[in-house]
Amino acid sequence: MECSANHRVAEPGLKMAGGMELRKAEELFQRLQKLSCLPVKGLYMSEPENIHEFLCTPSVIRLGILEWLCTRIYPPLQEQFSTLKESEGEEKIKEMAKLGFELMLCPDEDVDLIKGNAPSSKQLLFIGRLLDILQTSPNISRDLGLESSSQYIGETFVNYTYDNEDLLGELFSCLDFQEILTPECNPWPADLQPLLLKEELPESSLPSDKNNAIGEHLEELQKISTALHDLEEECTFIRSSVPGIETITQTLKLALTDFHQLIGAFNQVYENEFQEHCGPKTPCLSHCGPFFQSVHCLLSSCSKELEAIDQFTATSNTITEVVSKKEQFKESWGGGTMETIYEKINEIKQNYEVFLNSLQK
Structure with a gap:
């Protein structure tokens, strides 16, 4: 049966379709015929312009093609559509748009894409992706009716979609990931950060004896921090x-x-x-x-x-x-043992924690 090409006059946007879009439409039409798509079964069209108009213009047959693809990808839609009346065609369109959104093929509730009111390039891309999902299914032979038992072939893709959505949600809510996005690379200990930031330490935390070795090292670190700051400005x-x-x-x-x-x-x-005395041509600047x-x-x-x-x-x-x-x-700190400043500071911290615990008890 040959499809009548004059059933609708081509819209201006369709007349201006480029050669690439025409070839894409012709390729999609051939893929639909190879898959024995019921709405195009027995349909014959040879002109790429007619095929492009057929796939990108709102019509009942075009909706039938999308319905056939969606129900093959996600068979539970077939049972849901069978309970709908003819007057509830808008519900079918919304369900197909919802499936496209769950498969990450289109925005949420993009009914214009399902109806055929979207740009032709977007419509062809959507149909092509549906065909890719259908043909890359591991159960494609059963999906096309070559075996008697037809399983829910689209369930795998929908599950993958939900899994990916959960994974992305968990990733972006992870505190470690947020720290990676906004890193704060500061290798200095917390008690030395005020020195690097040029903040004045409380009087109680300053050493009482300036000749104390810890105080000398802190002053030396203060000088290093100042030198780093000056070097950064320089x-x-x-x-x-x-x-x-x-x-x-x-x-x-x-x-x-x-x-x-x-x-x-x-x-x-x-x-x-x-020039008249020279053979070569005038050099170009x-x-x-x-x-x-x-x-x-x-x-x-x-x-x-x-x-x-x-x-x-x-x-x-x-x-x-x-x-x-x-x-x-390592040097002696008055106790007879040789320790580094880091070990001595840790010892002071432990003694201070023991002292606080004794006070609390």
Whole structure:
């Protein structure tokens, strides 16, 4: 049976469909026929324009194709549709839109896509994805009626959708994931953070004796923190432009402009005075001057930034070595035992916790 091509005049949007859309529509129509889709069974169309209009224009047959695909992907819809009356066609459309949303193929309640009022490219993409889901099912032979027992083939895809949704919800609600999104890289202990932030310690936490070794180490860490802060202010050009880059750029532009004018003057003299005495043709002046200027500027900035990064890395390594030596250096703290400052601080913390526990009891 041949489908009458004049059952509806093509809309203006369909007339302007590109060759790629026409080929896509023809491919989808052939796939539907290979799957023995009931609404297109026995239907014959040869012109790509007619096929495109048939798949992208609102019609009862087009809704039948989508219904056939949806019920094959998720068979429980067949039982639900069988209980609906003909006047409840809008409910079918909403259920198919809901299935498309659950399969992550379209927005929620996109009834215009099901009815055929959406852009043709969007409609063809939706039909193609439904066909992909149907054909990639491991039970495709049973789904197409080649066996007597037809199972719920779309249940796997729906379960995967819900599982992915739960996984994403659990991931975004995880505190560790939120910390990854907004990291706070601070390797210093909590009791030394006020020093790095230049906050004044309470008088009770300061050592009473300035000659105490702990106080000396804290003062040394304070100096290191101040040096790091000064170094950060000194190396601000790493995050911004190099100081004086505007002056350098203007100088390069002026030099390149003068060079361009000299070349132009030489070409004019060459054409008027020397050309008749020379065999070769007039050399062509390249129009890549501004491009070379911008490349030179970027390369200069990159070179300065790399030098600054190298200096900053060397300084950081030196500071790390100094701090590491201080952490590993053991000395006597009046008790006769040799301990590092980190071990001594932990011992003081434990004694303080024991003291607090005794007070609470």
